[in-house]
Amino acid sequence: MSTNKLDNSLTGELEVLKQEGRAKSPERIIEQYIPPKGELGPRYKMLGSDNEFIRLNSNSYLSLSNHPGLIDAADKATHEFGVGPGAVRFIDGTFIYHDKLEKRVATFVDKPAAKIFNSAYTSNCGLAISLSNKKTHWIGDQLNHNSIIRAMRISNIPRENKGIFKHNDMVDLQRCLDEVKFDIERVIVIFDGIFSMRGDYAPIHEINKICKGYDSKFKDGVITVVDDSHGIGAYGDTGRGTPDFCNASPDIIVGTFGKAFGVNGGFICASVPIIESVRQKADTYIYTNPLSVADCAAATKAIDICDSDEGLELLRNLKDRTAQFRQGLERLGKESIPGPHPVVPLMVRDTQKTHDLVRYLFDHGVLVVGLTFPVVPKGDETIRFQLNACHTSADIDYVIELLNNFK
Template identity: 65%
Template sequence: RYRLAGSDKLFLRMNSNSYLSLSHDPRLLEAADRATRQLGAGPGAVRFIDGTFSYHVELERRIAQYVGKPAAKIFNSAYTANLGQGLALASAQTYWIGDELNHNSIIRAMRIAGVPKENRAIYKHNNLEELKKCLDAVPPGMERVLVIFDGIFSMRGDFTPLAEVNRLLEPYRERFPKGLVTVMDDSHGVGAYGRTGRGTEEHTQSSCDILIGTFGKAFGVNGGFVASSPEVIEAIRQKADTYIYTNPLGVGDCAAALEAVNITDSPEGVERLRTLQARTQQFREGVEKLGWETIPGPHPIVPLLVRDTARAKRLVQHFFEHGVLVVGLTYPVVPRGEETIRFQINAAHTEADIAYVLDVLSKFEG
């Protein structure tokens, strides 16, 4: 629970993406403090000059190991990681295909990379028939195709059916000499989804070629990463502006992220994940019993589809008056008619917390 500035009341936070509730863990705070006191608050240079410390190298090794990829590069955020991989892979002979509900950072990556309209296509959300049409329509002369999607879609909590996508792509792979490459931003999945927290790849029992992730959600710290083959990671090291021309994460963030990955990849981490899953199921079942429309699924993002801006605002205010912090998503963040209250469950939520939120929801008359 949190006390807002200027208020004496404690609020139950239902809008945090710290899914495993690690952001205030004393072990992370102590790791950050030790590293900062040892090597300073900031790196003092970009990576290729004098800004690479052992903590950066170890975090890259550890996160690659955790997600099951050969190599990784860390960024200041998953947002800049998406921009970086886009800049590294862009070319006049590269065609981009993306889900219509992709995160803003993916859309922005295409724009910053200068991808012309004739070199990109968008398919309706999770519509594999439309994805196939996009593949069939790739113009001649394209050497590489990037198929880009979120693992978990942040506004809805649903996921890309990765195994089905890969089956669809298989017959097309030999058409493009530089590859048909799947790029997945699983920022809301890694650490919080799947049997052991490995995200959408684990949940779907399938894999992507390039994985984007964050240390700022389930791991509770800050920063992002790209994990892939050594060849892709080397291309990013040499060509990604958002990696090359900026100071990296401070060693404090790196040390805390390392500690978070180690905790997550342990029996304690699995227990936190089981608790998160149980609280998520409790909340989803309660919402459905109350008759609210939602999107089914096991992810701790639970959307209430209110479908009306004024009603969504009244519901947010109703929760606030009862000491619960939630976020209302309205146009232009979501399309008109898709107005949503997004709840995010954390491992620190208790059964009593969830029961209280459901009770508050049951009393809404707006």
């Protein structure tokens, strides 16, 4: 047997993607991490380039990935139990470090219980599988992350049991709630905490209030779910994310350990019966190996740091650098989307100029992401900058000066 025929078909399909401008460019490869020195934050060497790069496209908002405390925790756990779990959670693949992380993250976000997953992506999919039955209706923000859209698709509910409201539009959310059929028993309203392409946030206090008004109409009520992958650790006065910022907690919190916490893996935090349903029903929890003990130990340490004076100091630097960068953009008269989150979009509003600016920054040692159609609508072409706690004032000045010199 050969795959020649399939290879030919796939080559044609890939060509179509290219022609439509939807093909991903080759991945750049990081080959060296250079620790901070003096006035400069960390730098990265990329395969094929002699430059040393500032990373302004990393989700590691608190810069914990290289923290000695996390590395030691991962090291210790690995030396105790080895590198892999050897089995899924139900077949004695549950180690003390899994249990500790679940308890730690639940306490951190102030929910009774938690389950951890390999990623936030698989957490969303697992949640949708666990909560959905024939009488469930899902409602989501139009700009929700792909993992939520995918989760709603695999939840096996009929098309008419889904509603999408315009981004952060509370009147449209009410329209979606008004349209739910009378025989529905359970309504789930799900939204990103921080919208990763824009850095703006869901007004959880308003969403909760609106949903509460409809709760008594349905046997199991209206349940609010935030996926706060970009908010947890990086947002709010104590780094507890968008609920902290809005001073309002949704019923269920999904998140990742792979962004501000600097590690890997996802979680769902909620009531004990919801979490037990996830444990019993979520395929993406049951039929796959869990995180390594190294990931769990490092993530637990990351939460401990986030929940300490050191974490508050990192958060303060993150806020200061974000404010410095935003003020720099403002001084140059550049357009952005306002907000205090470390995702700072620079609205370029032109495809070629976006590509040119990404290239120019790369040539001057700065890694950023350009977002063009179809990732964003035509006319909304953007460069996404992501500030991290390890960036220094000198790093930010350097990037602002580069932007000033770009013609």
